[in-house]
Amino acid sequence: MFEQLFRFPSALNPHLSSPLVEERRRFLCHRAEEGIGRNGLRVLAYYLLACVDYLRLAERPGELITRDEVERQAKLWAGRVSPAPNMRRISGRRSSRIEFLRHACAWLKFMGRLQESVPTSGRFADELGEFARFLDREKGLNPGCSNARCAAIGRFLELLTANTIPLHKVTISMFGEIKDASFDRGFYSEENKAALEEIVEYPCLPQKQRTQYTRCMETATLRFKQARQRHPGIESAIGALQSGNGLKRCRDRSESGFGRYLGLAILGRNMHTLANC
Structure with missing residues (x-):
């Protein structure tokens, strides 16, 4: 497998001389059978080398690896300074951490060494x-x-x-108080519209592209226009709460953290209103 992916000895030798050669080879063959292309397999091979090094898999044969440990090592790997000049510009990116995490967990699961x-x-x-x-x-x-x-x-x-x-x-009978529901343009699809019609009496889903005559007539109705007029008002209210808190997104985790964020937002908004009185 490695001989098919890497042509030059300078690129091939690290994959053959590093530990867990057979384990890495079997996983690459497994991914190839799933339809991964040659370029994807080459990238995966490099990530497997990083997993062996950062997780010290050869030094701990058969030991289960926790998800937390993989997460820690993924952050360290993403923050490294790559010796390759063309790779330095992507060091520290969130995508690097996610890719390491994804490939490492998939390989550990394949070997039965990931602690679920x-x-x-x-x-x-x-x-x-x-x-x-x-x-x-x-x-x-x-x-x-x-x-x-x-x-x-x-x-x-x-x-x-x-x-x-x-x-x-x-069914819709369980949501008697909800009559209308308005969504952004990117949410529209025939499947979403059909599913919402079973729950909400009048779903308002505008489309991006040109619409047919029947759809144009539907969007011209008074009820559709009223729903679209309320939509930016709700978004403005959410934006006002965020501005009152001084944050653009909730950085607190869990339900209690979100409650704290919302409470600070309401407090900040009320103080802003009182200052203008």
Whole structure:
């Protein structure tokens, strides 16, 4: 496999002389069978070398590696100064950390050396577990952030189905007070529109491109225009709260952190209003 990816000895020798040659070769073959191209495999091979070095895998044969340790080493690797001049401009980038994290976790799972986190309990354990794996694999989030998001979604699902109603049986009758729902242009799709029509009485989804005559007539209705007029007003209110707090985004984690952020935003907005009186 390495001989097929690297033509020159100067590029090939580090991959053959470094530890865990067979383990790296098997994983590269596995990824090649999944359809990864030659360039992608070459990049992966370099990341596997970094994993062997930073995680000291050869010095700890068979030892399970925690996700927290992979996260720490990913930050160190992303903050390094690369000896290659053409690679120095990307040192320290968040994408470098995420790529290291993604490739390292995938390889450790393939070898059975990644210590999995404790599965979530509750009625939605399977769905939340799949969502947590998606956040780890695709988004590269750390365990604390993933757990906080899963916990928030779990509480919402429990509240939504408090009467032991399956999630797929949620209907518009359960949301009697919600009549209209307005979204940004990028949210529009026929699937999203059809799904919202089953829950909300009147979904307002504007399109980016030119629309057909029937769609133009729909957007010309008074109800559609009123919904679109309220949309920027809601966004302005959110922006005002953010400006009152002096932050453009919430940097506190967990539900309590968001509550603190919102409380400071309301306090700052009220002080601004009192100052103008």
